[in-house]
Amino acid sequence: GFGLREVWDDWGIVGDIIPFTAYFPRADIHELISPDLLHQLIKGTFKDHLVDWIVQYINDTYPKSEAKCILADIDRRIAVTPTFPGLRHFYEGRGFKQWTGDDSKGLMKVLLPAISGHVPEQMVHAVRDFLEFAYLVRRSVITEDDLRQLDVLVAQFHQNREIFRDVGVRPEGFSLPRQHSMVHYRHLIQEFGAPNGLCSSITESKHIKAVKRPYRRSSRNKPLGQMLITNQRINKILAMRTKLQFFRKRATNLPQIEALPSVTPPVVLDINVEGFEGDAVDEPASMGDIKLAKRAVPRRARCIYEVANEIQQPQLLNRVRQYIYNYCRMSGGPDDD
Numbered sequence: 256g257f258g259l260r261e262v263w264d265d266w267g268i269v270g271d272i273i274p275f276t277a278y279f280p281r282a283d284i285h286e287l288i289s290p291d292l293l294h295q296l297i298k299g300t301f302k303d304h305l306v307d308w309i310v311q312y313i314n315d316t317y318p319k320s321e322a323k324c325i326l327a328d329i330d331r332r333i334a335v336t337p338t339f340p341g342l343r344h345f346y347e348g349r350g351f352k353q354w355t356g357d358d359s360k361g362l363m364k365v366l367l368p369a370i371s372g373h374v375p376e377q378m379v380h381a382v383r384d385f386l387e388f389a390y391l392v393r394r395s396v397i398t399e400d401d402l403r404q405l406d407v408l409v410a411q412f413h414q415n416r417e418i419f420r421d422v423g424v425r426p427e428g429f430s431l432p433r434q435h436s437m438v439h440y441r442h443l444i445q446e447f448g449a450p451n452g453l454c455s456s457i458t459e460s461k462h463i464k465a466v467k468r469p470y471r472r473s474s475r476n477k478p479l480g481q482m483l484i485t486n487q488r489i490n491k492i493l494a495m496r497t498k499l500q501f502f503r504k505r506a507t508n509l510p511q512i513e514a515l516p517s518v519t520p521p522v523v524l525d526i527n528v529e530g531f532e533g534d535a536v537d538e539p540a541s542m543g544d545i546k547l548a549k550r551a552v553p554r555r556a557r558c559i560y561e562v563a564n565e566i567q568q569p570q571l572l573n574r575v576r577q578y579i580y581n582y583c584r585m586s587g588g589p590d591d592d
Contacts, residue, residue, distance in 0.1 A: 257270075259271055286446075288443075289443060289447045289450070289453045290392070290436065290439075290440055290443045290444070290447070290450040290453060291436075291450075291453070291454060291455050292389075292392065292393060292450050292451070292454040292455075292456070293356050293454050293455050293456045293459065294433070294455060295433045295436045295437075296385075296388075296389050296392070296433075296437075297356055297359045297360060297363070297389070298354070298356060298359055299433030299434075300385060300389075300431075300433055300434050300437070301359055301362075301363060301385065301389070302354055302359045302362075303433075304431065304433070304434065305381070305382055305385060306349070306362075306366070308419050308424045308425065309370060309374055309378065309382075310326065311424050312374060312378070312419070312422055312424050313325050313326060313373065313374070315422075315423065315424070316422070325373050327348075328373070329348065329349070329369045329370060329373060330347065330348020330349060330350060331348065332365075332368065332369040333345050333348045333349055333362070333365050333366070333369050334346055334347065334348050336365050341364070342361070342364055342365065343357075343358075343361030343362075343364070343365075345361070345362065345365070349362060349366075356456055356459065363386060363389065366382065367379065367382055367383060367386065370382070375418055375422070377415050377417075377418040378415075378418050378419070380411075380415045381412060381415035381416045381418060381419075384408050384411045384412040384415055385408075385412050387408050388405060388408040388409065388412060388437065391404060391405060391408070392405065392440055392444070392449075392450050392451075393450070393451055394449065394451065395449055395451050395452075396449065397444055397449050402441050402444065402445070405440060405441050405444075406441060409437050409438060409440075412437070413429075416429065465486060466482070469481070469482035469485040469486055470482055472485055473485070559571065559572055559575065560572070
């Protein structure tokens, strides 16, 4: 182990302090770290590790001109990917300036056939094992069979990635936290559920909507205030749009009222006329709706004596008299004389 002074001098860590949360059952920070598909697998292991290692292998193994031709052929294979739903078309191959999460996800689908034949077979198998692992953990529903398959894929990936050590790309080994996280995915899935609902791409998309796009709309000169105003206006527009959609939906759900027939002037009947028998009179249909009670309401108390008996308060009459007397005195009634 390390001594306290060595830990402090090298890393600035005070090693003899125990935090007050050390014995809390739910406060172990090591148990609260959830998997992150975007930065651990998609941007980490795939883009920063495997893709860069393959390019480095080609540049280190072949002469400069030949390596350039091989990389150009890989880009050509990526660029000629046929149009198909779910596949992204990279017109310039993998040579774009800034990689995003969507770029990496799209390249994951077409990289395997692009590198086949240009790199050793074991290297292709390592990429294949990782891709199968990545697509498996990106599912929204993961079963026990999937968890067992994860263990198999991790073991195969660790075995096949040794080719990068053998060819000199990773002579120092694979002490990489983002790749090491793959070992813990089975346990983390059992603890937190499918990683697809915990990925940091969720907050990343909110960052794009709330920060990047408002910044592009600003003048770049003291942009913070302009960005806040932009977000406020967008929120108000969205709120108004939601309200209008609600009223539009409500209007379409209203019952259609048919036009009433023309109303003729009412006929005044004289009940004193001889022969009047009080027959029904034809009148326009009423739009009112009357619903009668299904059960008759029982007879309730009608005087104070009956109320006193019903609520079982024999002193009710005296209390009412006292209340009226006090009220009249406070309001300056005739009893003040």
